[in-house]
Amino acid sequence: MNCGEGIDTRLIEELFINLDPIQAGGRLSADAMKAVLAYGDGYSVCDNCEKPFRLDCIKKPPLARFHDELAKFLNMDIARLVPGARRGFQAVADTVVGKGDPVLLTAFSHYTEFLSVEQAGGVPHEVPANDANIITADAVASRIEEVTRSAGKTPALLYVEEVDYQYGNLHPVQDIARVAHQYDIPVLCNGAYTIGIMPVDGKDIGADFLVGSGHKSMAAPAPSGVLATTSEWADTLFRTTQVKGDITGRTFGVKEVEMMGCTLMGVTSMGMMASFPHVRERVKQYDQHLSRCNRIVDALCSIEGTQVMSEYPRKHPLTRMNTTGSFDKAAKTNKKKGFFLISALRERGITGIIAGSTKVWKFNPYGITEEQARYVADMFLEIAREEGLPVKSG
């Protein structure tokens, strides 16, 4: 089957166990798949849009209720849907960062966080990680002092990733936020890898702004995400339009400036909403997903010369491995060179690792079953043995 001229049907999730670092949490639930079909058409959620004419007020389909539940789920006061976490960063930066303002990010901040600062005209400064690749509250305190001294004012905003995209490490956001608040710096917590995957309590960690990604971690279609805030910041971040047509006298009701009015008018909001009950349940089973991840990491580490570069035991399934002393040695003699690993995995029905990588690579086994985890672990060992790499007995 194809989906029109030159477009093959995507079958990755049907044919493989997919360990792709960014795709694991965004696979649709069966309900989301149904919603996607039923609400595929453009403005499909607008059939019953009534006053005050805003996405988060639509009662049928129950988007209003979904917005409320989403805020509660995150333990924040108010939530809005956004076209991807990046549009959440943009809305916050545009609200609190002025031209030339210093802004703190971390050594693990995502490029989209940097872009949001750049677009708002802010000047980014990073907080370094420690030797264990963790951003500590002490490091944040030092950088606040340094940057404040050099810039002549305190940073306008601090971005911190609850789990980062490089190591998948869990950072002490609560401690970090406490420090930032001592300097009256608002905190944007990037939960793109956590919201929808593990329990996240916005108030508890002290986030002024909490951002999640639908397509990365909430079993939703792209682009989708959530931006939540506290009642303290709600009126500022979600300020409604104040402009007026100078000839017609038109005003534009309660449309929110940073949201550009409505955000996800069809398939994306419906996919998020249909998956939400499943997402709410799956975060309660987080420990199982971690133990499956650890099983695979253990198997990999039993191959001599292999190291896990992420913190261990794993606190998040996104994991960075170093196989320079194992699979990369094999790559030197294998006729497929560095491509032997992905090739051997695909022959065994596994995919998602960057083709050609045998030194440092990431994988994310989130969402696979116990049996699949055992299978993946076994297959890594089988490939190692086939390549003549020594495996420590477990």
Add this chain to the structure above:
Amino acid sequence: MNCGEGIDTRLIEELFINLDPIQAGGRLSADAMKAVLAYGDGYSVCDNCEKPFRLDCIKKPPLARFHDELAKFLNMDIARLVPGARRGFQAVADTVVGKGDPVLLTAFSHYTEFLSVEQAGGVPHEVPANDANIITADAVASRIEEVTRSAGKTPALLYVEEVDYQYGNLHPVQDIARVAHQYDIPVLCNGAYTIGIMPVDGKDIGADFLVGSGHKSMAAPAPSGVLATTSEWADTLFRTTQVKGDITGRTFGVKEVEMMGCTLMGVTSMGMMASFPHVRERVKQYDQHLSRCNRIVDALCSIEGTQVMSEYPRKHPLTRMNTTGSFDKAAKTNKKKGFFLISALRERGITGIIAGSTKVWKFNPYGITEEQARYVADMFLEIAREEGLPVKSG
């Protein structure tokens, strides 16, 4: 069937002829429906993302080619996908409008155009329409002079809607752009109601920035849209990131600041792309869609006391009617009051008109068949007769 907890399946397009003003052009093609199913999962288009790691460079699925074809289709030099036309307005405003800059919009500008100006810190000024509800080049020239005098500088940007959302009238963008360019004012043409519906030639009309809506007029899921520009503006509008991590030394490649990097990473870009061959064909049949619209307007106008408020004959199927002297009279005696009209239409398998409206209302018959158009025309007359309203014989 439902799509999860409390979510009913949407069946509007299956059960009714839908005349909704904003939904007509956004119904998916069959190919888009297939693409939506096959690419529903989060980051579904990223399986083969290679250097330089940007959505518009992905070869499989053929997004790179789609971007090129889209630019050609619009006769512009370069095109990018955006999460809705509004995000296109935002990118342009953020690029060319500085704090306090005067900006020209029209009496028919959409609220999202105003929001984009507000977000960029610009000061909006409207160009009035003439008595026929058309924005003329002369009116634009006068307002440029007035606003320049009062603001002390020429407007930073002019927004003009090729077809407006209130009357569905076609405005002389080419003449308007010529005037604006005489004052070196760049022109953003809002093609949300035209791109994907009728032929649009960006260079011919003189657009510096051309914005279209996927979910409104390109048979695509929401949120989706296109932002195209000329080679003259491309490097400014699609400027790549210049920031650097001050500790890690990280730079962020060719990610475009205003796009926030990648934009539509899954179902939305795939839906647009799968529908594109159909969209390209359907704009060639534009005259047929207009004649079907005119047939319905003619029928309505044969009901005594009914007026078409849009220009006539219609140049776009989005149409504004005034039935204060006909259906609204009937509403005064009907036990369903103003709801009798939508109720009578729904009984006949027609929907999309605002429930309760019997004075001024809009409809958009785009995409219906010849037979359906005849049926809709007949049903309006049947309802009028049923209510005892005099109908002129045709």
